[in-house]
Amino acid sequence: MKDSRSWPPPDDPGEGQPPARGQRQTGHGGDLGALLARVARGDQPAFEAVYDSVAGQVFGVARSVLRDPAQAEEVAQEVLLEVWRTASRFEAGRGSGTAWVMMLAHRRAVDRVRSRQASAQREIRASSPDIDYDVVAETVEGRLDAERVRKCLGGLTELQRESITLAYYGGYTYREVAGLLEVAVGTVKTRMRDGLIRLRDCLGVDG
């Protein structure tokens, strides 16, 4: 059961939810949404369940972007506490709970990399693009979800795949990705968008 009634998007300008969004919230994503609703009411057992369901993903994405396990642990802690603190701001109508948590996690990891970079300018062009989509295979071998992601990544063009994985798993900006791949910035932007649309459609089959 989706208890969207108790979570009206407060700042949604009128229109109401298109049915397609609701359909996408099936499977464990929907369960996480319900748990988050309980977390918002201060339910600590529910938060433990949320922790158990997302901590590995949050830590994994932080580790992938930051590389340093100690910093990844710090970021993971910040993100998981942010989930606790801001659970009331999760809007079920906007997508799955997992997507929300991963958005918080990835954004915070990337922000950490960039603020660190601002003080110690990393020389992008000198470093080789050593993160490719094999990072998925490395960290998650045998996982069903990862298999699926890997398969869908495999269905992209090479440039789409490299643009997406460098940005997501490497935490690079699209300008940096363009530098690493030695292609025009505009090309990277469109490949990221086209690639994500394809990825979304490929992954979206079972929600």
Next chain:
Amino acid sequence: MKIRRTDPHTLLGAYALDALTGADRARFARHLGVCESCRQEAWGMQEATGRLGSAAITQPPDRLREQVLATAARTRQLPPLTRETSAWPGRRWGMAVACGLFAVALAFGGIAINMKHQLSQEQAHTGAIAGVLNAPDATMMTARAVDGGTATVVMSHLDGALVFTAARLPALPSSKRYQLWLMGSGGARPEGMLPAPHQGVTAPMVVEGLAAGEKVGLTVESAGGAKHPTSRPILLLSLHS
């Protein structure tokens, strides 16, 4: 305010991948504020990027669980946003005043902008302001300027942006104006000239691309603006989360 001429929709993918830097991200978030179909597409893409994240699953150290659960147990949660109240805990009154201030400032700013027939720009500007005010981590701060007057800042680290407005600053001779800066370890970045006040209140300015540890500052400069601050800030506000 800088307006990009390129089609912002091409940035959707980069936005969903967090591949935009602070300024680009805030500019795009501003666009999302006025583009319903873009928001829908962005959410769909965030589902996809979320799956990329889930695929990187790695077992965290066991101590993390205990630390997180123990800290959560003594951390106050944010209340939900509701229509009739603003949802900043313990600061409702202050936020009501701030929103009122912004509404007044917007009304005046809106008139000025309409007269220039720049409606889309105004909408984008209003969208950007709404974006910051509605951000889940929006924080309000006020500061007093050294020679009188106050500044109100609503900031979102998530958006990397803040909204700045000032009230009752001392009037300046026509050769001088107030200039806004972001000041960090790398020096001061000019963020634009404060608009002329209407009944003592300046129209809100959106400042984007905040970096960690920066302060927002206000100096008195010649009317054309300066590349670097030439006088001591009359106001300096640390942007802690």
